[in-house]
Amino acid sequence: MTAVKVADEHPLDAIIRADRMPHIWCPGCGIGIVMRCYAQAILDSQVPVDQHVVISGIGCSGRVAGYMNIDSYHTTHGRAIPFALGMKLAKPELMTTVFSGDGDLVAIGGNHLIHAARRNVDINVICVNNFNYGMTGGQVGPTTPQGARGTTAPYGNPELPFNLPYLLSASGANFVARWTTIHVRQIREDILYAFTRPGFTFIEVLAPCPVGFGKLNNIEDGLEEMELYRQRCVRVRDGDVRGDDLNIDLREDKPIYVGRFADRDRPPYEPVKVEVK
Amino acid sequence: MMDDLRVLTGKHFMNGDEACAEGALAAGCTFFGGYPITPSTEIAEHLARRLPEVDSVFIQMEDELGSMAAILGASAAGARSMTATSGPGLSLMMENLGLAVMLEIPCVVVDVQRGSPSTGLPTMPGQSDVMQARWGSHGDYEIVAYSPWSAQEMFDLTILAFNIADRYRTPVLILGDEVVGHMIERVVIPPKEQIDHWGRKRPKEPDNGRYEPFKVEDADLVPPMVHAGEGYRVHFTGLTHDERGYPDMSAKTHHQLVTRLVNKIRNNADQIIRTEGYYLDDAQILVVAYGCTARSAQRAVREARQKGIQVGLLRLISLWPFPEALFQELAEKVDTIIVAEMNLGQMSREIQRVTGRPVRGVFHAGGEMIPPESILEAIREAAA
Structure with a gap:
């Protein structure tokens, strides 16, 4: 039997709070993959690490702020975006990124999300979409596909979900992308790209939640959901936001459209300045 | 030139809401996030005109939830920040007021009270938010609130509110009312050098990257405040946290933290109280x-x-x-x-x-x- 080798170092040691490991995420959860991409993008960015700030709301994805070894703010449910907005406007040299989940950003924080996109305020949002409320144990939310089961929808979700690329593009974000957790290279590249883009950027990442969402919806484990992404993902041409086609239904053999949905140059929000004579 | 525009030294005839806005400017407020609501709207309107003149941020948010979150983000980055509202808006701000207490982020929240509960009497005075101001957010905490009786005090107490907020790292409320907010009176703005500016207790240079942002060494129980982007790599969380700022789900840490937050105000009450x-x-x-x-x-x-x-x-x-x-x-x-x-x-x-x-x-x-x-x-x- 070969001896178990324990690595002394991890490439991200400098930017992750290793003293906070182990993390709280379940086996097969996709959030760590997205955090890994975000951390690598920070290290690869032209912006000094100490200028990066991460702001999270509440939920599993909201815990990312606590694991990143940069200035990090774990705020209230749904309010990460306005907190980040205040921070960015007060100190524009900060590279301000909101890292949170679909329930936090789209349900309770939905109003702030569309208004930040409308203003085109210069912050980045990374939204891990796992189709449910994971931390509280698998309740349905505004991204749960119709018919999918949740602990608060035992007969199947009766509601239609949001189509996030469509919503964010319509609201005015300068950059909108969607990937899944198998697209690690694209996620890292698009986060890096978002750092260079003025205005509001939004990256949705579909991620497995085998314990909260998968087990109620006949998805065996994280790997099976990743395989499902691999089989069904179709890359859109840039700027393509075909409405209903972007809806996600993991239970049926429908394509999952991924890629860049908006990349444009609406002027970013600038506070009013007045020259007094 | 900019300093002259911040402190309009001299005798003025203005309403209490405008005096409050001028107090904020004189105190060095550089960020206002708010949402229109009678009878506080004149504060936002006045600052919408005045803050851009002094290279500072005015933003009208989508609601009071966003206003409160935005002023906390701005303050965490080092700005003196404020919002203004009335009863219904104060209700919406309560959750993030609790976040301000827990994260020890200074800020000033002005509530120009009207007849309540609910929509009540939007254009008429009330004083029925005083217990909401004390207990409105969930959990055990202490709060600071001042109650001006004149336009002059809307100016003076707004300055004091910023100083107390910074000194004790706490949200401070100004509980005005429709009468004081809309009454036009003489307001004397003193010369700039006579306006107190206490500022925040700040940490010394980071020693070896192991800074503990919630460690208290002074008798006043107030830890020095680190702002975003200074290289300390701090973590702020609304979860119960230890001196490093890390979440700590233990009853012992919780009791210690909440007790300190409460005693931070109780023990310093003599410095805060005005009668x-x-x-x-x-x-x-x-x-x-x-x-x-x-x-x-x-x-x-x-x-x-x-x-x-x-x-x-x-x-x-x-x-x-x-x-x-x-x-x-x-x-x-x-x-x-x-x-x-x-x-x-x-x-x-x-x-x-x-x-x-x-x-x-x-x-x-x-x-x-x-x-x-x-x-x-x-x-x-x-x-x-």
């Missing part, structure tokens, strides 16, 4: 009032004195933390305590609790000022 007494030395009857009601009370007490009644007035300039020792002392001396307030008995309960004495109330649910005659009548009855 004013009139004819208290030989008073047998004590009248207590605050905000616009104290103006009526002052006149009632003056008239009663002219009739030879031994009555005095205690005006609460700060409402929270409550001046317990002062009330215990006064209760020993007076026969009767009368409390006049534009609600159906809120501060009066606190006074009863602390003095252990029954209190005679002159209450009105709001909508119009309590006239001096109502208070005078209560004084006469007490004297009879």
Whole structure:
């Protein structure tokens, strides 16, 4: 039997709070993959690490702020975006990124999300979409596909979900992308790209939640959901936001459209300045 | 030039809301996030015009939830930040007010009170948010609240509010009311060098990247404040946290943290409390009032004195933390305590609790000022 080798170092040691490991995420959860991409993008960015700030709301994805070894703010449910907005406007040299989940950003924080996109305020949002409320144990939310089961929808979700690329593009974000957790290279590249883009950027990442969402919806484990992404993902041409086609239904053999949905140059929000004579 | 524009030294004729906005400017406020609501809207309107003149940020947010979150983000980045609202908006701000307490982020929240509950009387005065100000967010905490009675105090107390907020790393409320907010009066703005600016306690240079942002070394229980982007790599969380700022789900850490946050205000209450007494030395009857009601009370007490009644007035300039020792002392001396307030008995309960004495109330649910005659009548009855 070969001896178990324990690595002394991890490439991200400098930017992750290793003293906070182990993390709280379940086996097969996709959030760590997205955090890994975000951390690598920070290290690869032209912006000094100490200028990066991460702001999270509440939920599993909201815990990312606590694991990143940069200035990090774990705020209230749904309010990460306005907190980040205040921070960015007060100190524009900060590279301000909101890292949170679909329930936090789209349900309770939905109003702030569309208004930040409308203003085109210069912050980045990374939204891990796992189709449910994971931390509280698998309740349905505004991204749960119709018919999918949740602990608060035992007969199947009766509601239609949001189509996030469509919503964010319509609201005015300068950059909108969607990937899944198998697209690690694209996620890292698009986060890096978002750092260079003025205005509001939004990256949705579909991620497995085998314990909260998968087990109620006949998805065996994280790997099976990743395989499902691999089989069904179709890359859109840039700027393509075909409405209903972007809806996600993991239970049926429908394509999952991924890629860049908006990349444009609406002027970013600038506070009013007045020259007094 | 910019300094001249921040502090409009001189004598002015302006309403209380504008005076509050000018107080914020004089205090060095560089960020205002708010949402229009009567009768506080003039504060936002005035700052929308004035803040861009001094290279500072005015933003109208999508709601009061966003306003409160935005001013916390700005303050965490180092700005002196403020919002202004009225009762319905204050209700929406309560969750993030708790976040400000837990993260120890200084900020100023102005509530120009109107007739409540619910939509109530939007254009008319009330004083019924004083207990919401004290207890509105969930959990155990202490809060600081000031209650101006004039346009001049809307200016002065806004400056004090910023200083206290920074000094103790706490949210501070200004509980105005529609009368004080809309009344136009003389406001004297002093020269810039006479305006206090206490500032925040700040950490020394990071020693080896292991800075503990919530470690307290001073007797005042206030940890130095790190701002975003300074290289300390701090973590702020609304979860119960240890001195490193890391979440710690233990009852022991929770008890320690919440106790410190509460004692941070309680132990420093003498530095925070402001009151004013009139004819208290030989008073047998004590009248207590605050905000616009104290103006009526002052006149009632003056008239009663002219009739030879031994009555005095205690005006609460700060409402929270409550001046317990002062009330215990006064209760020993007076026969009767009368409390006049534009609600159906809120501060009066606190006074009863602390003095252990029954209190005679002159209450009105709001909508119009309590006239001096109502208070005078209560004084006469007490004297009879």
